[in-house]
Amino acid sequence: MTLSSSPTLIFLGTGAAWRTPEWGCGCVNCAHLRAIGEQRLRTALWLDGPLKVLIDCGPDITDQLMANHLDRPDVVLITHEHGDHYLGLDDLEVFRRREPAKGFVPIPVYATETAWRTIEARFGYLLGKLLEKRLVQPGLALDGLPRDLRVIPFKTDHGPVAGGSVGFVFEYPGNDGPRRLIYTSDFKDVVQDPREFGPPDLLVASCHWLNEPVTNPAFHMSLQRLLPFIRAWEVRERVYLVHLSAGDPHPGEGGGAILKKRDPLDPLRDGDGRLLAIPRDQEEWQRAAEKVFRLAGLDVPVTVAHDGLTTRVG
Ligand SMILES: [Zn+2]
Ligand SMILES: [Zn+2]
Numbered sequence: 478m479t480l481s482s483s484p485t486l487i488f489l490g491t492g493a494a495w496r497t498p499e500w501g502c503g504c505v506n507c508a509h510l511r512a513i514g515e516q517r518l519r520t521a522l523w524l525d526g527p528l529k530v531l532i533d534c535g536p537d538i539t540d541q542l543m544a545n546h547l548d549r550p551d552v553v554l555i556t557h558e559h560g561d562h563y564l565g566l567d568d569l570e571v572f573r574r575r576e577p578a579k580g581f582v583p584i585p586v587y588a589t590e591t592a593w594r595t596i597e598a599r600f601g602y603l604l605g606k607l608l609e610k611r612l613v614q615p616g617l618a619l620d621g622l623p624r625d626l627r628v629i630p631f632k633t634d635h636g637p638v639a640g641g642s643v644g645f646v647f648e649y650p651g652n653d654g655p656r657r658l659i660y661t662s663d664f665k666d667v668v669q670d671p672r673e674f675g676p677p678d679l680l681v682a683s684c685h686w687l688n689e690p691v692t693n694p695a696f697h698m699s700l701q702r703l704l705p706f707i708r709a710w711e712v713r714e715r716v717y718l719v720h721l722s723a724g725d726p727h728p729g730e731g732g733g734a735i736l737k738k739r740d741p742l743d744p745l746r747d748g749d750g751r752l753l754a755i756p757r758d759q760e761e762w763q764r765a766a767e768k769v770f771r772l773a774g775l776d777v778p779v780t781v782a783h784d785g786l787t788t789r790v791g
Pocket of ligand 1: 494
């Protein structure tokens, strides 16, 4: 199997664990999104080339495949054992049910041993029938993929309740040498530097908040906290942000007034020392991200991804 054309990246979902807006939530952010009819489904990606790679498979997966007119993936990569990243695996059963009895070849699913402990406890009955269990080891390229698509997992820190978390480096041939895409998935830090696998052209990074909160019990990444990573990894072409939540407090929502809102530690300010406005929707997030990059002196362009965004990565 070879990869003859450059892949396309589709952002199936770009939201946090409970989608945004969150059902029944009356916070400024969720109310605004509901009023303008904007939403983000659970974060998942699709790399579409001759090999169709689904990266994470949360509870929105059927809607996401339908919205993007996608059929059965060739392989699935699971970044970690949180529900918003794997609970949709059972939905892939539709691809088996339509085949003749015993005619179905199980879909290879890659995850770390630690992540598999959780996934298998929930979905063990799917193994061998719908799904084929494949193990990933951080730092080692995945087995069983086409020669010209290398996928290397790297260990991330997403806290003790996601001990199996990894990000992935995707490497494929380009006109001027290998091209690399880093996908961090949910993380607060890296245990293993993905830069060691070569300079990335593209970075898709989790960005849960604008400002780093005083406490970060979910071990998530804020845009503020992400800046030194982007600088250190020397991303050459573009940064995409995903997994956006509604967790930055607006006036009146801080101080524990709403559990999901995390007070900022040392919030981002503009050149005049004024606090940056908390973005609520796609347009405001895009403006805020560009401003933050400019203030931080980062030259690389940034795109706040939205559900359905599709881009060539070759
Ligand atoms: Zn998540
Ligand atoms: Zn997570």
